[in-house]
Amino acid sequence: MLSLKAQKLIDNYLSLPFPGVEGARCPYFNNAKLHARGQLRVLIGKGTPQEIVEEAKIISIQYRAGLFDHDGHCCLHGEHGEKPSIASPESGAAVTEAGADELRKFLIDHNLGVDCSGFATHILRAHFLETKGVDITKKFIKNISAPWWRKIIMRLRPMESLGVRSGYANDKNTEKLKNDYAKLQPGDVVVMLETGPAFVPTGLRRGEARKRNHILIITDCDGQKIKYVHARAWSSEGQYGHGVNSGEIKITNPGQGLLEQEWTERSPSQNDLFHQGQANETYLEAKQAKVLEIRRIKF
Amino acid sequence: MDFDGIFSIALLQRSLIYLMAATVGAFLWAPLLIKLLYKFKITRQAEYDFTLKDGERSSKVGTPIMGGLLVVLTVTIITLLFNWERANTYVPMGVMGISALLGAADDLLNIFGRKRRQRNIKHTLQLIKVHKIWYMKLWHILTLPWIAFGQLAATLGSHPGRGIQVHEKLLLQFLAGAVTAWWIYFKLGPQWHSLWLPFDGQPFLGWFIIPLVIFLVMFTANAVNIADGLDGLAGGSLIATFLGLTIISWALGRTSFTLLNATVAGALITYTYFNIKPARFQMGDVGSLGLGALLAINAMAINRTILIPVLGFIFYIEIISVVLQIFFRRILGRRLFKMSPLHHHFEFVGWNEEKIVMRFWVIHAFFVIVALWLALY
Numbered sequence: 001m002l003s004l005k006a007q008k009l010i011d012n013y014l015s016l017p018f019p020g021v022e023g024a025r026c027p028y029f030n031n032a033k034l035h036a037r038g039q040l041r042v043l044i045g046k047g048t049p050q051e052i053v054e055e056a057k058i059i060s061i062q063y064r065a066g067l068f069d070h071d072g073h074c075c076l077h078g079e080h081g082e083k084p085s086i087a088s089p090e091s092g093a094a095v096t097e098a099g100a101d102e103l104r105k106f107l108i109d110h111n112l113g114v115d116c117s118g119f120a121t122h123i124l125r126a127h128f129l130e131t132k133g134v135d136i137t138k139k140f141i142k143n144i145s146a147p148w149w150r151k152i153i154m155r156l157r158p159m160e161s162l163g164v165r166s167g168y169a170n171d172k173n174t175e176k177l178k179n180d181y182a183k184l185q186p187g188d189v190v191v192m193l194e195t196g197p198a199f200v201p202t203g204l205r206r207g208e209a210r211k212r213n214h215i216l217i218i219t220d221c222d223g224q225k226i227k228y229v230h231a232r233a234w235s236s237e238g239q240y241g242h243g244v245n246s247g248e249i250k251i252t253n254p255g256q257g258l259l260e261q262e263w264t265e266r267s268p269s270q271n272d273l274f275h276q277g278q279a280n281e282t283y284l285e286a287k288q289a290k291v292l293e294i295r296r297i298k299f
Numbered sequence: 300m301d302f303d304g305i306f307s308i309a310l311l312q313r314s315l316i317y318l319m320a321a322t323v324g325a326f327l328w329a330p331l332l333i334k335l336l337y338k339f340k341i342t343r344q345a346e347y348d349f350t351l352k353d354g355e356r357s358s359k360v361g362t363p364i365m366g367g368l369l370v371v372l373t374v375t376i377i378t379l380l381f382n383w384e385r386a387n388t389y390v391p392m393g394v395m396g397i398s399a400l401l402g403a404a405d406d407l408l409n410i411f412g413r414k415r416r417q418r419n420i421k422h423t424l425q426l427i428k429v430h431k432i433w434y435m436k437l438w439h440i441l442t443l444p445w446i447a448f449g450q451l452a453a454t455l456g457s458h459p460g461r462g463i464q465v466h467e468k469l470l471l472q473f474l475a476g477a478v479t480a481w482w483i484y485f486k487l488g489p490q491w492h493s494l495w496l497p498f499d500g501q502p503f504l505g506w507f508i509i510p511l512v513i514f515l516v517m518f519t520a521n522a523v524n525i526a527d528g529l530d531g532l533a534g535g536s537l538i539a540t541f542l543g544l545t546i547i548s549w550a551l552g553r554t555s556f557t558l559l560n561a562t563v564a565g566a567l568i569t570y571t572y573f574n575i576k577p578a579r580f581q582m583g584d585v586g587s588l589g590l591g592a593l594l595a596i597n598a599m600a601i602n603r604t605i606l607i608p609v610l611g612f613i614f615y616i617e618i619i620s621v622v623l624q625i626f627f628r629r630i631l632g633r634r635l636f637k638m639s640p641l642h643h644h645f646e647f648v649g650w651n652e653e654k655i656v657m658r659f660w661v662i663h664a665f666f667v668i669v670a671l672w673l674a675l676y
Contacts, residue, residue, distance in 0.1 A: 041632035
């Protein structure tokens with residue numbers, strides 16, 4: 001298992017800590033399309049759950065969305081002029097699942113969410129700070145080659161500077177593991193480089209296909225099953241279904257590569273369990289990746 | 300410093316008369332100003348207000364702005380008629396006028412102007428590359444630094460709207476600061492080439508005083524402008540500041556400035572009366588930029604430059620909160636405050652407007668007293 005703090009952080013991403021609201025899963029957001037520069041880290045997919053909640057409150061007040069009352073409690077309005085349902089810890093009332101969905105929609109419409117490397121960095125930073133007393137962000141950026149001015153920016157904004165390729169697929173930071181699944185530890189990562197569809201989907205420029213990188217964090221492994229969490233966006237989940245999610249890889253062929261194992265992942269938005277095949281897009285991404293590796297952070 | 304024999308009761312009496320005259324005079328024409336502002340629809344628009352809070356601040360939409368004209372015009376008329384001295388009040392009034400005009404243009408353009416678009420560096424570089432007419436190419440090359448400056452200002456948080464844009468405003472404020480610096484360096488005498496410090500310090504700065512003066516005029520004008528975000532905040536704080544300046548000028552025996560500061564304080568009393576929540580009008584840039592510049596120049600003219608941040612304590616805190624927020628946001632990627640300027644942070648925290656304004660008044664008044672104490676050493 002990951003450390004308690006890392007586990008708590010994952011729980012917070014799976015259910016953002018909005019007062020009185022349960023089940024508002026953190027959406028996926030990647031800055032690649034917006035290309036925002038010099039922006040708040042929470043607005044470029046690198047925020048913590050707490051930062052996402054705070055930013056949502058600020059945006060709600062600024063743009064008069066009215067999602068929160070003066071004390072910061074969630075205050076969701078019914079669709080047809082019904083009375084707003086107010087969630088407060090004192091009253092013990094919790095906003096319903098529909099309310100959590102409404103909140104998620106608000107977050108997605110305002111570009112609030114987390115990308116895969118931002119999510120992984122926050123979790124692993126918390127984990128290794130607690131277990132080894134090492135801040136991996138500081139350690140990682142030292143090993144990224146960049147011009148001097150870029151190094152300064154990386155020191156100031158380490159969380160935003162770490163990508164899958166530069167941070168986690170970097171041999172100075174992590175080492176590649178063999179397919180000995182019994183020896184995997186929580187905190188190891190599955191890295192996918194140059195993945196994504198071969199065709200050019202809408203919104204992408206020519207040449208951007210198969211240029212995505214992705215990362216999964218291994219949370220548990222007993223030699224039979226690998227449990228992982230990640231931040232991802234499946235095309236089948238549409239505009240509002242994506243976000244942080246967990247899944248597992250059942251070791252059916254020990255000694256074989258990851259693609260030879262059985263991947264399953266539940267889609268919370270479709271409320272269905274997806275096994276290996278075209279529908280499980282995480283597996284599909286792994287299959288499409290030019291590089292698929294399990295890596296361990298070096299200390 | 301030995302003040303024995305300087306304190307003049309007659310001057311104090313005169314300054315109080317100016318103060319009362321300004322208060323009463325402003326009261327007499329304030330209803331007319333409100334009527335005119337409503338008539339010409341010079342009122343607050345919601346379009347570019349990014350701080351409107353549901354329920355509370357939305358009620359401010361439709362309130363007249365440019366209420367600062369009440370102070371600027373009252374002070375100008377009284378000074379022109381009764382306190383016009385080429386050696387003393389000429390330049391401060393001129394600088395206040397330039398800044399107020401700039402603010403007025405911004406206020407009016409924000410309401411009646413067309414939405415402005417800003418050309419970015421990438422676009423300009425493209426034009427340089429593709430233009431076939433050589434003089435147009437040259438023109439784009441020459442204006443590139445200005446475009447870059449504009450883009451930098453926009454990146455640092457200004458929302459390009461209808462009014463004067465930040466980089467244009469800074470250029471005009473620089474001119475106002477340059478006029479002040481010219482006056483202080485060349486006209487007021489060698490004593491102003493040194494920076495007065497409390498407890499008998501007097502370091503010689505020479506021409507270094509020029510950039511310092513320009514910076515302080517620009518910074519103070521913008522500081523007051525930024526603090527003018529809640530009903531009564533800027534007005535009430537400026538009363539304390541100008542009363543403090545009146546007392547210091549009186550203690551130093553500077554007749555013209557004692558009277559000028561007293562006049563401003565008097566007009567501000569009336570302004571604040573109408574500006575207290577729910578405001579009948581708001582100051583607008585015409586008042587905040589003009590009075591901010593006047594605050595700086597009046598403190599410099601009595602050789603108490605170093606006390607400007609103390610006399611304008613709350614304004615400086617507000618502008619520093621904005622600078623820090625931009626630094627944290629753009630460089631570190633985090634928020635220091637929930638929102639800047641500082642008064643908006645407290646609004647987000649849950650303080651109501653009256654509580655913020657009154658607490659800021661009290662803190663500001665205390666620091667004006669500190670400035671008074673320091674000025675007497």
